[in-house]
Amino acid sequence: MALLEVKDLKTSFFTAAGEVKAVNGVSFSLDRHKVLGIVGESGSGKSVTAYSIMQILDANGRIVGGSIKLDGQELVGAGEKVMKTVRGNKISIIFQDPMTSLNPTYTIGHQLIEAITLHTDRDKKQAWDRAVELLKLVNVNEPEKRMKQYPFELSGGMRQRVMIAMALSCEPDILIADEPTTALDVTIQAGILELMKSLQDQLGMAIIMITHDLGVVAQLCDEIIVMYAGSICERGTAEDIFYDPHHSYTKGLLKSIPTVDMDDKKLEPITGTPIDLLNMPKGCPFAPRCDDAMHICINQTCDYVQINEHHYSACWMNVKEMMEEQKGGASNE
Amino acid sequence: MSEERETILRVEHLKEYFDISTGFFSSKPLKAVDDVSFEIKKGETLGLVGESGCGKTTVGRTILHLYQPTGGKVFFEGKEVKTKEDLLELRRKATMVFQDPYSSLNPRMTVSDIIGEPLDIHKMYKDKKERQERILELMGHVGLNSEHAARYAHEFSGGQRQRIGIARALALNPSFIVCDEPVSALDVSIQAQVINMFDELQDKLGLTYLFIAHDLLVVKHISDRIAVMYLGKMVELAGADEIYHHPLHPYTKSLISAVPVPDPKIARANKRIALSGDIPSPLNAPSGCPFRTRCQYATEKCAESMPEFKEVASGHFVACHRTEEING
Ligand SMILES: Nc1ncnc2c1ncn2[C@@H]1O[C@H](COP(=O)(O)OP(=O)(O)OP(=O)(O)O)[C@@H](O)[C@H]1O
Ligand SMILES: Nc1ncnc2c1ncn2[C@@H]1O[C@H](COP(=O)(O)OP(=O)(O)O)[C@@H](O)[C@H]1O
Ligand code: SF4
Ligand SMILES: [Mg+2]
Ligand SMILES: [Mg+2]
Numbered sequence: 001m002a003l004l005e006v007k008d009l010k011t012s013f014f015t016a017a018g019e020v021k022a023v024n025g026v027s028f029s030l031d032r033h034k035v036l037g038i039v040g041e042s043g044s045g046k047s048v049t050a051y052s053i054m055q056i057l058d059a060n061g062r063i064v065g066g067s068i069k070l071d072g073q074e075l076v077g078a079g080e081k082v083m084k085t086v087r088g089n090k091i092s093i094i095f096q097d098p099m100t101s102l103n104p105t106y107t108i109g110h111q112l113i114e115a116i117t118l119h120t121d122r123d124k125k126q127a128w129d130r131a132v133e134l135l136k137l138v139n140v141n142e143p144e145k146r147m148k149q150y151p152f153e154l155s156g157g158m159r160q161r162v163m164i165a166m167a168l169s170c171e172p173d174i175l176i177a178d179e180p181t182t183a184l185d186v187t188i189q190a191g192i193l194e195l196m197k198s199l200q201d202q203l204g205m206a207i208i209m210i211t212h213d214l215g216v217v218a219q220l221c222d223e224i225i226v227m228y229a230g231s232i233c234e235r236g237t238a239e240d241i242f243y244d245p246h247h248s249y250t251k252g253l254l255k256s257i258p259t260v261d262m263d264d265k266k267l268e269p270i271t272g273t274p275i276d277l278l279n280m281p282k283g284c285p286f287a288p289r290c291d292d293a294m295h296i297c298i299n300q301t302c303d304y305v306q307i308n309e310h311h312y313s314a315c316w317m318n319v320k321e322m323m324e325e326q327k328g329g330a331s332n333e
Numbered sequence: 334m335s336e337e338r339e340t341i342l343r344v345e346h347l348k349e350y351f352d353i354s355t356g357f358f359s360s361k362p363l364k365a366v367d368d369v370s371f372e373i374k375k376g377e378t379l380g381l382v383g384e385s386g387c388g389k390t391t392v393g394r395t396i397l398h399l400y401q402p403t404g405g406k407v408f409f410e411g412k413e414v415k416t417k418e419d420l421l422e423l424r425r426k427a428t429m430v431f432q433d434p435y436s437s438l439n440p441r442m443t444v445s446d447i448i449g450e451p452l453d454i455h456k457m458y459k460d461k462k463e464r465q466e467r468i469l470e471l472m473g474h475v476g477l478n479s480e481h482a483a484r485y486a487h488e489f490s491g492g493q494r495q496r497i498g499i500a501r502a503l504a505l506n507p508s509f510i511v512c513d514e515p516v517s518a519l520d521v522s523i524q525a526q527v528i529n530m531f532d533e534l535q536d537k538l539g540l541t542y543l544f545i546a547h548d549l550l551v552v553k554h555i556s557d558r559i560a561v562m563y564l565g566k567m568v569e570l571a572g573a574d575e576i577y578h579h580p581l582h583p584y585t586k587s588l589i590s591a592v593p594v595p596d597p598k599i600a601r602a603n604k605r606i607a608l609s610g611d612i613p614s615p616l617n618a619p620s621g622c623p624f625r626t627r628c629q630y631a632t633e634k635c636a637e638s639m640p641e642f643k644e645v646a647s648g649h650f651v652a653c654h655r656t657e658e659i660n661g
Pocket of ligand 2: 363365383384389
């Protein structure tokens with residue numbers, strides 16, 4: 001059984017302008033010891049997917065359909081009492097800006113100890129030792145000194161390490177990282193990513209890594225989900241997505257970023273403007289910007305086509321190619 | 334890059350110090366840019382990279398004299414910028430595009446007024462009709478539709494706002510543009526549109542860019558040459574491919590090894606050269622080489638004197654006492 005099983009998740013925000021279907025039928029599963037990457041442009045529903053799993057949505061947001069099973073236990077509709085034990089015990093989340101989750105008026109030590117005593121049955125003294133141990137684990141130098149410092153006294157990279165230590169304080173099964181390095185310089189980002197990878201090896205937890213940076217997922221992730229306008233267009237292993245992309249959006253995304261040895265080759269941007277969730281097309285959400293769009297793409301959503309064991313894509317082009325292959329195969333016989 | 338291209342901008346020993354108060358009566362200079370020299374050829378793109386706070390923006394602003402240089406000289410089109418007249422001329426021919434397409438445009442102005450404002454200030458037209466024609470021409474350059482002219486900036490997406498900002502920067506027919514993180518706030522798919530537009534405008538209008546960004550692959554893609562800064566100093570400068578594949582300075586090596594490459598095989602095989610410690614505060618920059626507190630090769634000499642920014646191979650400049658030993 002998968003550790004986390006998300007099926008046909010739908011989350012909406014109810015606004016004055018109407019219902020915003022931020023997550024619109026997302027399914028995936030996550031096994032222990034795996035790193036799952038979620039990529040996609042701004043507003044595609046990456047964070048809302050994560051916040052739905054944690055059930056920490058804004059007041060106007062609600063899960064309107066689907067199922068989220070953690071170790072077989074249904075979380076949708078399970079109620080706040082269950083979710084309290086899930087959050088901070090089984091699943092932890094770290095955000096892009098550590099200052100939003102660290103309290104500026106308390107010392108690092110105070111906050112770590114509070115998190116530890118809340119989630120484990122250690123007493124104050126044991127919690128102090130554990131806090132120092134966690135700071136060491138995330139490579140914060142002079143941990144005893146840091147315990148007495150306030151968040152503003154630390155650099156951005158160090159604060160993010162403290163956040164990770166905090167998230168690990170409950171020994172979670174799943175760590176969700178929502179753009180944890182986006183605000184950091186590359187050299188510091190590289191250190192944090194390496195840290196996450198090594199912690200994952202040591203502690204055996206699963207990680208969901210949310211980012212818009214394809215370089216970050218390439219480095220860290222076993223499996224990748226590509227989101228567009230609240231849906232998953234393609235999912236597969238890192239190799240599937242980078243070396244054998246099938247969905248037109250994934251292909252477009254990969255052609256629009258500079259790579260190491262492209263030299264004077266021009267980037268091929270995705271044309272048009274990002275999706276407006278209040279004005280969704282009837283068919284494939286990407287159809288209005290897709291160079292390959294056919295008549296059917298505009299009118300009808302496409303089911304997932306299985307490319308190989310772990311590789312799925314929801315693109316009419318794949319259906320077309322498959323039918324052509326079958327036809328070709330048939331006429332050859 | 335051909336050898337015979339003329340130099341459009343030359344910077345010699347540029348310094349920009351900010352006074353930071355450290356008490357009621359005392360202050361200390363923050364050396365945001367400290368003794369930086371380089372030149373840019375006409376029609377070329379020079380990329381400028383380095384960690385946040387290392388002085389990239391300050392270099393750009395000081396060249397344009399948006400900050401009065403604390404020291405050093407700026408030569409624009411062969412002439413040192415000294416008098417008020419020189420400055421006016423510089424302001425007309427050299428301009429800046431900013432990072433944040435959200436806050437750098439007045440949301441209550443129409444697109445046509447945002448783009449027209451520099452034309453108004455410098456009285457660049459005979460009549461209303463000519464003004465309007467010029468605005469539409471500029472909008473055409475950046476791929477904006479003429480129907481957009483009467484709409485307000487806040488109605489546009491990030492990529493479109495960045496186009497508006499660029500059209501405005503082009504209004505006075507500049508020959509040189511400082512692009513300060515112009516695509517950093519944009520989604521990748523939109524980033525590519527804007528990067529290509531910078532490319533096309535350069536070909537069409539013969540523009541020269543100083544292109545500041547922290548995404549090294551973007552900078553490598555767009556630049557002919559790349560300069561690397563650390564703590565207010567320029568530590569290396571070379572051709573874009575050269576610096577990416579054969580970095581000589583220990584800091585550049587580490588920076589490039591940290592680039593997240595969007596290719597799983599390359600990314601997983603990559604051996605990062607980790608840096609110890611944090612970047613020092615520019616208020617307390619180390620003596621000698623600014624990088625020495627984090628450099629695995631540092632010796633006593635590195636604490637004693639700042640290494641010279643020296644051309645070690647044709648067009649490849651580096652400021653390190655131990656270039657030869659390290660790269661032996
Ligand atoms: N409280 C809210 N009220 C209304 N709409 C919301 C709310 N929160 C999120 N949304 C909408 O839900 C959609 C998905 O948002 P989400 O934050 O998941 O995007 P994302 O993929 O994480 O983007 P980014 O890369 O910018 O973080 C967006 O269209 C967003 O505007
Ligand atoms: N107007 C200013 N007053 C005081 N300090 C400044 C000012 N502008 C920049 N600095 C300081 O100068 C250094 C370089 O800044 P900046 O050029 O903005 O860096 P970058 O663009 O490389 O991130 C930083 O330490 C910054 O805090
Ligand atoms: S001068 Fe010395 S400290 Fe500076 S980069 Fe070279 S070896 Fe390292
Ligand atoms: Mg988000
Ligand atoms: Mg800057």
